[in-house]
Amino acid sequence: MNSTTSLQSCEARFDPFSDKVVLVAPKRSKRPNGSPASSGDRKLQSPPPAVSSACPPDCPGGHEDLTPPAVYVCPESAALNAPGWTIRVVPNKFSCFSRAGSNLHYELPGGLRGIEDPAGACEVVFETEHHKHPIHSRSPEEMAFCIRAIVNRYQTARLDPQARFWYGFKNLGKAAGGTIDHEHWQLYTFSFVPPAIQERYERAAQYFNRTGRSLYGDRFAAEVASGERIVAASPHFLTFVPFAAGMPYQIRIVPKRHTADFSRMTGDQLIDFGVSLRDAVARLCGVIPDLAFNIELHTAAFEHASAPWFCWHLEIVPRITTLAGVELGLNVMVNPVLPEEAASKLRAVSVG
Numbered sequence: 365m366n367s368t369t370s371l372q373s374c375e376a377r378f379d380p381f382s383d384k385v386v387l388v389a390p391k392r393s394k395r396p397n398g399s400p401a402s403s404g405d406r407k408l409q410s411p412p413p414a415v416s417s418a419c420p421p422d423c424p425g426g427h428e429d430l431t432p433p434a435v436y437v438c439p440e441s442a443a444l445n446a447p448g449w450t451i452r453v454v455p456n457k458f459s460c461f462s463r464a465g466s467n468l469h470y471e472l473p474g475g476l477r478g479i480e481d482p483a484g485a486c487e488v489v490f491e492t493e494h495h496k497h498p499i500h501s502r503s504p505e506e507m508a509f510c511i512r513a514i515v516n517r518y519q520t521a522r523l524d525p526q527a528r529f530w531y532g533f534k535n536l537g538k539a540a541g542g543t544i545d546h547e548h549w550q551l552y553t554f555s556f557v558p559p560a561i562q563e564r565y566e567r568a569a570q571y572f573n574r575t576g577r578s579l580y581g582d583r584f585a586a587e588v589a590s591g592e593r594i595v596a597a598s599p600h601f602l603t604f605v606p607f608a609a610g611m612p613y614q615i616r617i618v619p620k621r622h623t624a625d626f627s628r629m630t631g632d633q634l635i636d637f638g639v640s641l642r643d644a645v646a647r648l649c650g651v652i653p654d655l656a657f658n659i660e661l662h663t664a665a666f667e668h669a670s671a672p673w674f675c676w677h678l679e680i681v682p683r684i685t686t687l688a689g690v691e692l693g694l695n696v697m698v699n700p701v702l703p704e705e706a707a708s709k710l711r712a713v714s715v716g
């Protein structure tokens with residue numbers, strides 16, 4: 365899958381995991397407001413992040429009385445609903461799931477699925493007691509604390525017999541759907557596997573049945589062999605720009621040890637994962653400061669936690685380009701930055 369790094373026209377790249385097509389079109393960056401304002405090719409230093417402790421009066425991240433009662437805090441010796449915690453997990457006040465265990469089921473004529481019970485749970489992980497404490501300002505220990513809390517919530521979620529699928533994500537900045545500045549993860553537990561995820565599973569399982577190998581393992585090995593989209597490598601993780609990245613400077617972090625279930629990380633791997641995530645965010649902020657982005661943690665559905673054909677991974681998706689007619693109407697992404705050039709700029713940022 366080598367490609368030219370001086371692409372001038374357009375290239376249709378098919379994502380091997382979803383078969384979705386991405387139009388890589390550098391010319392689009394020459395449109396008015398069409399260019400991601402990166403800092404150019406010079407050696408970059410990630411800007412020092414703004415850090416502050418003071419929460420405004422309406423911030424639920426620093427005022428326990430503004431949230432539902434906590435379900436988990438770290439350290440575990442801290443009070444659930446009073447100051448003294450460094451990580452606090454609460455049910456989402458504005459959950460997508462308003463029912464649990466109802467028997468709502470409605471089919472459309474012709475046996476088509478219409479309405480079903482959306483049983484599930486939404487939790488918010490306030491990952492620091494400080495109002496502004498961005499990921500790239502944190503110590504390895506602070507990163508590890510947060511990831512351990514997320515693992516704890518995942519392990520608790522899968523005890524629910526109705527739970528089938530779990531998803532963790534962060535929205536940073538208004539353009540990424542962020543509604544409060546206090547940094548937090550959101551953890552969703554579903555009673556069903558979303559159809560787009562199910563299609564990815566079926567595609568990966570078919571590949572495994574056909575070849576005896578994991579699609580994820582094969583593609584990640586190909587990234588290492590090519591090297592042109594690699595951003596960084598640590599003892600246990602690989603950071604790269606996906607071949608068919610839908611967004612400029614999109615970043616994927618994958619474990620070197622092929623595992624479907626992210627909660628099986630050992631202590632060393634967990635610390636290394638936190639540092640890999642922190643450094644990837646620092647690189648992104650070095651290329652484009654004050655950027656809005658989403659972070660997505662993709663682990664296997666509970667029923668596939670031991671599947672040999674899936675590997676968990678994390679995606680950082682910058683919200684640089686606007687989803688317009690092609691993206692929304694055709695589900696075809698248009699990326700004006702060649703992934704190989706994005707990787708080159710991200711590699712050039714000095715971190716740590």
Ligand SMILES: [Zn+2]
Nearest residue numbers: 419423495546
């Ligand atoms: Zn706050």
